[in-house]
Amino acid sequence: MESTSVPRVNIPKYALDHLMDTQGLLRNELSRVFMIPETETQDWKKYALDWWNNQTPENEHTLREILQIMAAPSHLAYMTVCISDTMIQEANAAFSSPLLTEPAVIVGEAPEGDNYEVKHMVEGNVFANTIMMYLDAHSDIATTDLAVEMSHLDLAVLLATVDLYKRKHMLSLMEHLEVDDILTYDDIDKSLQNSLISNDPRWVTSFVLDYLGINEVESASVYDSAQNLFTQGWMRMSEDQKAFSFTDHGILLAESIRNKVNTVGLRTLASTMEGKVGSNKLVFIRGSQLLWFIEIQPQKAVLTSINLDQAVEIVTSVLTPDTIPDSAPVSADPVCKKCGTPATFVEEYQRWYCYECKEYIQ
């Protein structure tokens, strides 16, 4: 990410496996997410050795730490940031320890060649501070006591309705008309279905759908969820029960997100000593005056308005998992970055597939 002004190095992908082996580094289950290619051939071994021997002692020192972290991260965090309505950036961080005063790295693909581009952070706090910088956004945050628990689908429909509200405002501006704030089932359904196929940074739904793991929604379910949102007090319903408008609570959410500043999604993966991988998923929506926090649990989501101090607590908490991972040797099969499930290699397409998330892994 632009905000992390940390030293970056390029490491040849095909050297990594050999370098880790030669240095006797312990590897754990989480290292599989980096999909480090195995390099048994002598050519690559020689290449790796030559590459290493060309490093200065200072570089070697940093590189050794990077390799140690990539070989056995204590936990991983994938951050997606939607900056204003314009662009989406991603950063994959690997931590050496649940203690954020210990080093961490951000691992990405270098723009050219078969290289990892790795940014070395002297402490994991740098990553936590980067998240907070996006949430702070240099302006004041008000707070409300709003905290609502709902199903994944209800949340998706609520956000699709918020996006629809924003779309209607944009259209009214273009047309010099008053805002038509009546929302029909069809429009809400269309807003949600569009979000399923597009990743437009202007809309918050597609961003959150990715974290909710929703890939398809039947229109009938949208109808049920809209009814639920009425029951929960987010929306009013017309007498013929065919149209909705937001209540005061709904307006508060919709107005805040209409002028969203940044949206930050965070997935963390950590493993226990027994090698069982667990994950956390959460999303922050930094609205114009409010900061919304969505904690995504297996069966439900909790939407809360929080202040910055609470955000610091949440970020610190998810980036400091209790478990210390094992360092036992593991197989080289990659795991899905989103859910931590071991991926399956599909011979026909020569790619790794996650049956849990129903998608190919990058």
Place this chain on the structure above:
Amino acid sequence: MTPIETQGYTNLINEIHTAYRQLFASGWGEPQSDETLEQISKELDILSDNYLKIVPQKPLSRCPISGRVVYHSLDTLSIAGPWWNYTSPTRPLENLPNTYYMLNGAIKMEGAVEKTPWQIRPGPEKPYVIPDILEREEVVAVLSSTKIGSHTGFMVFYYAENWPQDVLPTKTWACNSWKNVDRDGVVEVYPRFSDPAERNPDYNLTEWIKEEKLLWIQPDEKSQRLRAGLIECPYLGLEGSEDFPVYIEGEKMEIL
């Protein structure tokens, strides 16, 4: 870093010993001209660089505070390499957790002590702790073990999230200074810290282990899994000298 082949290692150590003797040890061969000595000095630098490339940085411990596996350089092929040179050890910059405080060690000698042109101080024959450091609430230590050539090495790493301010660490195992690289990459070297021998080392580990101030790792356990308590602890009741010997050319020296 480069894989070590035993013969290559032995040859390199012999070359280093020869160059070192020509430069620093009196009574070895004919007197040399300044030019020759300068040439030997350059050769020794190159040999030392080559040695640095083969010194393993092995997983030797795990920090109980940060959970990090701790890699530390250690010449495990023998104690003849310049890693063990007490006054001027050849060691790479270590990658240690920010919680690292200090490292002490011991070696149970099995067979003859290797001949070296420099002084080596491998520590006593059995592991020990430094009570005035370990009794601090914020400090915890981890005992581990590995083979070093034909000998058995014991390492005691000390960790603290916040280092105690009113007590100093000892010199690092087998060298005459305490050295660390801080999180900004600045190398700190303190030669004036005391030798562990001067800090009333305690060889009775039972109470320290019972109170979980001293954790332990099974000898040569790859995963560096931390263990606590006395059950199955292989480090209790070890026999061996409590002297801190000094060796030169494989001979134990009397130090005043």
